[in-house]
Amino acid sequence: MPRYHQLKEILRERIRSGEWKPGDLIPSERELSETYRISRMTARQAITDLVNEGVFYREQGRGTFVSRNKITQQLIKLTGFTEDISARGQHPSTQVLSAEMLPADEFTAERLRITPGELIFCLQRLRLADGEPLAIEFSHLSFKGCERLLQENLEQQSLYGVLESKFGLPLMEAEQELEAGLAGAEEAALLKIAPGASVLFTRRTTYTDRNQPIEYAKSVYCGAKYIFYTHLKREQLFSS
Amino acid sequence: MPRYHQLKEILRERIRSGEWKPGDLIPSERELSETYRISRMTARQAITDLVNEGVFYREQGRGTFVSRNKITQQLIKLTGFTEDISARGQHPSTQVLSAEMLPADEFTAERLRITPGELIFCLQRLRLADGEPLAIEFSHLSFKGCERLLQENLEQQSLYGVLESKFGLPLMEAEQELEAGLAGAEEAALLKIAPGASVLFTRRTTYTDRNQPIEYAKSVYCGAKYIFYTHLKREQLFSS
DNA sequence: GAAGGCAAGTGGTCTATACAATATACCAAC
DNA sequence: GTTGGTATATTGTATAGACCACTTGCCTTC
Numbered sequence: 001m002p003r004y005h006q007l008k009e010i011l012r013e014r015i016r017s018g019e020w021k022p023g024d025l026i027p028s029e030r031e032l033s034e035t036y037r038i039s040r041m042t043a044r045q046a047i048t049d050l051v052n053e054g055v056f057y058r059e060q061g062r063g064t065f066v067s068r069n070k071i072t073q074q075l076i077k078l079t080g081f082t083e084d085i086s087a088r089g090q091h092p093s094t095q096v097l098s099a100e101m102l103p104a105d106e107f108t109a110e111r112l113r114i115t116p117g118e119l120i121f122c123l124q125r126l127r128l129a130d131g132e133p134l135a136i137e138f139s140h141l142s143f144k145g146c147e148r149l150l151q152e153n154l155e156q157q158s159l160y161g162v163l164e165s166k167f168g169l170p171l172m173e174a175e176q177e178l179e180a181g182l183a184g185a186e187e188a189a190l191l192k193i194a195p196g197a198s199v200l201f202t203r204r205t206t207y208t209d210r211n212q213p214i215e216y217a218k219s220v221y222c223g224a225k226y227i228f229y230t231h232l233k234r235e236q237l238f239s240s
Numbered sequence: 241m242p243r244y245h246q247l248k249e250i251l252r253e254r255i256r257s258g259e260w261k262p263g264d265l266i267p268s269e270r271e272l273s274e275t276y277r278i279s280r281m282t283a284r285q286a287i288t289d290l291v292n293e294g295v296f297y298r299e300q301g302r303g304t305f306v307s308r309n310k311i312t313q314q315l316i317k318l319t320g321f322t323e324d325i326s327a328r329g330q331h332p333s334t335q336v337l338s339a340e341m342l343p344a345d346e347f348t349a350e351r352l353r354i355t356p357g358e359l360i361f362c363l364q365r366l367r368l369a370d371g372e373p374l375a376i377e378f379s380h381l382s383f384k385g386c387e388r389l390l391q392e393n394l395e396q397q398s399l400y401g402v403l404e405s406k407f408g409l410p411l412m413e414a415e416q417e418l419e420a421g422l423a424g425a426e427e428a429a430l431l432k433i434a435p436g437a438s439v440l441f442t443r444r445t446t447y448t449d450r451n452q453p454i455e456y457a458k459s460v461y462c463g464a465k466y467i468f469y470t471h472l473k474r475e476q477l478f479s480s
Numbered sequence: 481g482a483a484g485g486c487a488a489g490t491g492g493t494c495t496a497t498a499c500a501a502t503a504t505a506c507c508a509a510c
Numbered sequence: 511g512t513t514g515g516t517a518t519a520t521t522g523t524a525t526a527g528a529c530c531a532c533t534t535g536c537c538t539t540c
Contacts, residue, residue: 002493028520039495044521052292060521061502180420180440180463198438200420223420242523268490279525284491300491301532 003038007046010036015055015066024066026056081127081137082158090129094155097124097136097190101147104140111205111216112142121146123154126190133191134225139217143169169208171215176204178228183220191222198223243278247286250276255295255306264306266296321367321377322398330369334395337364337376337430341387344380351445351456352382361386363394366430373431374465379457383409409448411455416444418468423460431462438463 014020027035032043047064050056058064085092102122109116120142127135139159141149145167152162163169179201188195200221205213254260267275272283287304290296298304325332341359349356360382367375379399381389385407392402403409419441428435440461445453 004493030520039497041496042494045493058521059503061504061519063503063520178418178440178468179466180438180461182438182463196436198420198422200418200440221420226419228418244523270490279527281526282524285523287491298491299533301489301534303490303533 003036004042004046004049007032007036007038007043008049011046011050012055020066022066025063026066028063081135082161085127085129085134091131093128093131095126095128096155097126099123099150099154101150104142108140108216112140112213114142118142119147121149123149123159125154129225132225133222135219135221136187136190137217137219139215141215143167143212143214163214169214171206171208174204174206176202178202180223187220191220193222193224200226200228202228243276244282244286244289247272247276247278247283248289251286251290252295260306262306265303266306268303321375322401325367325369325374331371333368333371335366335368336395337366339363339390339394341390344382348380348456352380352453354382358382359387361389363389363399365394369465372465373462375459375461376427376430377457377459379455381455383407383452383454403454409454411446412448414444414446416442418442420463423462427460431460433462433464440466440468442468 011026014026020026026032029040029043029047032038032047033040036043047056047058051058051064054067056064057067081094082092100122101119103117104112104114104120106116108120109118112120114120120140123137123139123141125137125139126133127137148167149162152166154162160171163171181199181201183191183193183195183197183199185195187199188197191199193199200223202217202219202221204215204217204219206215206217207213251266254266260266266272269280269283269287272278272287273280276283287296287298291298291304294307296304297307321334322332340362342362343357344352344354344360346356348360349358352360354360360380363377363379363381365377365379366373367377388407389402392406394402400411403411421439421441423431423433423435423437423439425435427439428437431439433439440463442457442459442461444455444457444459446455446457447453
């Protein structure tokens with residue numbers, strides 16, 4: 001194991017153990033290099049890595065400090081409903097309202113980069129958390145062999161889990177838009193809320209690791225029961 | 241400007257100009273160091289930075305390549321209202337409803353990591369796009385010298401712009417939550433919408449590059465006029 | 481023709497050193 | 511007391527060189 005990697009582990013362990021707390025000053029690069037009998041540049045490489053990971057931050061002329069939080073490490077997570085609700089400590093369940101092959105309309109076709117009229121797998125599900133309706137999800141999927149999804153039990157299995165394990169299609173990234181709105185009569189009935197109650201509309205295009213869109217999904221979340229978290233980062237690239 | 245920074249700009253420019261495309265092999269570290277008359281370590285630092293930013297990826301024994309996914313390069317943008325609305329092609333304007341130093345309540349103090357009762361700068365603004373009310377924004381700011389914000393004209397200038405240019409506080413990251421709701425009487429009057437219309441509540445904590453929270457802001461967006469875009473990425477790390 | 485070895489090129493790690501830019505504490509001068 | 515300089519700490523930048531690990535292609539050998 002390379003020395004700078006060993007030093008990284010030592011430094012991380014000092015934070016884990018509570019020896020260093022957020023805001024604390026850590027030993028200088030020269031001091032670390034003497035303590036561990038390595039060159040300053042090697043110690044610096046370990047620290048630089050941890051700065052890039054958000055563990056430390058440097059101040060020229062003052063020293064290197066433990067970051068106050070780990071926000072840069074908490075990347076935005078692309079999860080399906082199942083993982084999402086589980087992470088919130090609730091029990092997710094699903095009712096499949098419909099599952100069939102239908103021709104793609106023009107708007108959906110554009111999102112999935114296919115030609116309108118092509119047959120795609122359309123899935124409408126009611127999503128529940130601890131038995132209470134939370135959202136209606138309307139997914140449209142298009143890929144070679146997607147009709148085999150008709151044979152899957154999607155009430156007991158995560159759609160994303162099936163795509164990855166049985167179809168070899170890991171979903172890696174998504175673009176999503178959110179909009180506040182009011183529940184219509186049909187949505188209200190399914191979600192067991194009053195018509196005109198607040199809801200959160202989401203529209204999401206999900207991609208594999210090859211930038212190929214696989215799914216376009218529209219959802220209606222019950223406004224009172226769902227908070228959406230996100231993490232924003234300043235654009236750095238193309239700084240000119 | 242440091243040499244490795246100059247080289248970073250040169251390399252970025254070669255991508256922007258189309259000379260290098262995703263998947264292309266770039267010159268080796270030794271070759272770059274000879275071309276630009278710098279040491280290999282300096283060239284390496286420039287490349288390492290760009291690898292960390294997701295522009296390049298390295299393969300030992302083969303070389304360094306331009307990353308394939310442009311999606312990973314389009315990081316989520318942390319923008320203020322002014323930039324956001326301009327990017328949508330509309331004309332942003334602002335009315336300051338109130339601006340004063342007030343003691344922080346317990347909840348806000350926790351978000352800003354200060355002690356409750358400490359004086360913070362509180363700013364309430366009505367945000368308009370093309371003259372129409374779009375959102376009410378209630379910002380709470382805490383940093384050394386924040387009372388100097390009282391003297392700034394915040395109707396004609398972007399708050400984030402002032403923080404960066406006059407206070408040396410570039411805002412780099414933020415955590416945000418979104419929730420759908422219904423407009424109350426007061427909000428409805430300010431936004432010129434009907435009480436009970438759909439609105440989008442956002443709560444945001446904004447950090448500088450040192451992971452120090454500077455701002456906690458609560459906003460109410462008019463639901464019918466605002467769509468929130470985001471980009472989700474699958475969690476990859478924790479490889480240890 | 482196939483297999484194996486060799487050489488060259490690449491990124492990966494590490495050292496030792498030098499000077500620049502910045503922050504802080506202390507001290508002398510006014 | 512405030513100002514301003516200075517000494518000394520820090521990180522930031524940059525160099526030259528060394529060796530390691532891995533990939534590739536060529537070339538020898540069988």
